[in-house]
Amino acid sequence: MKKIITALSLIIASSLSHAQDFQGMAVYESKTSTADFKSRIAENKDITPEMRKTIEERMKKAFEKTFILNFDKNASIYKEEERLDAPGSQNNGMRMMGSFMGGGGTHYKNIKDKTFTIDKEMMGKEFLIHDSLPKLDWKLGQETKEIGGYMCFKATAMQKASKTDFRNFRMKKRDEEKDKKEAAAEKNKPTNFMNEGEMPKEVEVVAWYTPEIPVSQGPEGYYGLPGLILEVSAGKTIILCSKVVMNVKDKKEIKAPTNGKPVTQKEFDEIVTKKMEEMQQMYQSRGGNGGGMHIRMGN
Template sequence: MKRYLLSVVFLVSISNLQAQKLQGTSSTGSQTQQFQGMAVYESKTSTADMKSRLSGNKEITPEMQKSIEERMKKMLEKTFILNFDKTASIYKEEEKLEAPGQNNGGFRMMSSMMGGGGTYYKNVKEKTFAVDKEFMGKEFLVKDSLPKLEWKLEGETKQIGGYTCYKATALKPVSQSDFRNFRPKKEEAKKEKPAEKEKKTNFMDDFEIPKEINITAWYAPEIPVNQGPEGYWGLPGLILEVSDDKTVILCSKIVLNSKEKAEIKAPSKGKVVTQKEYDEIVIKKMEEMREQFQKGGGRPTMRIGN
């Protein structure tokens, strides 16, 4: 316990000293300059479970499987830019030139459900967030309180981009509209009656979204802001890496106090809904699509991609 308390005091001391160094003063010495930074993150989500289920589904041809895997890879390997200051940040996917045929509603919808698209704004001082989402051709503005994770500070450290990072873990509630959180159902949950097995035509029936997942984060006290990628925040230093058992978000570049300041502003377009309301809209629509899929004998009613 004594060693743990000394570690906490040490981290707080580092944060205070770094804050004083990074803030600086103006030329007149009467006003503190606003500290700002930019971080680039690479996000990757494993598709091993999906590949396993696809290869075991007799109704999906090898050509279909290859096409699905290529689209999944594009949706699940992304680059994001985080612009942040002491109180707020914006997290946005890096803009890339889309290939012909991919700029359609279905592809954008699935990309959004896999963590891409839109601008994620969070204000850690007010403990609120806002993110614009496009779903089924409609624009939504999800505004809500920032989820507060009960972080457990660990003693383990590692180097990321020249910064000494400390480990923290937490149990995180899962958004039911974030399909990166799909997990294979446990064996006991997949048991079904022979008649039900014959009727099943959707391989996604073998997957589920858990209510909560274990999170591991690595934060740098040398950058004294309690910011991070996506909705992650609340640690005594910028989060440079965060992962669960499927998705890893890793910082690849950091720029502090650049002469060019980014505008950190909350998105404002779209129908305003809470996170719970948005999840319910997505779940309801996906259930409707699933029913249509099954009534059509397993034929999809909406194309994803070209």
């Protein structure tokens, strides 16, 4: 079987090398587990069933998305599929949350130049993030499975968790939050479950790639494997390819976005962190109990 796959890969690679205008398209479904959020919301007696339903509906929109990847041999653009929302259904806060959940803007990466460019909107301002592609130390395995008719191989790596990707946000264990004395002192205060979370330092990435499509591309910022990545599991998020079209007739222009204030990834993370701190201080000054996202980094 492996000899057949290798031979097929060589044939496809040879045909792609002669097709200068080759382009493919893949559809990905991204889903992030919200089980820990839902269980913590259910425990909060201050949240009514109606409020809980509204929160869960908004979380579903933020944590479940469809993306389109258009790619050639050297570059790709990854963008959330456009969908029509009811008028007024999305305010600035929801758009901001959506961008932190992997959506919003265009994610361009050039595997030849090893660079990426992403346009992001935050609080009404456009940013153009341009930086070097992070290199993952992939460990190739022999385990295989079939995805959409393609034979895929497993690869794993450890990835530094982004400080501005809140799909990595997780709830702290109850016995790690406060000792009994502190908990008793605050038992009558409204609970803000966002104050009970943290961000990990790194997450394990499990990818499944197919040598039958010998391009080193994948969803989001993932790349660097000897075949198109059809599935990625990172932390609580799974991104699964549901459709692949090779040599598409309706070719897209694969180029980096240009609108927005140019920043590096580090600069963008610092801007977001500062803005969130300002928002938390604003809530506290209004007499809230730290209504902003008080997130502990690390672990």
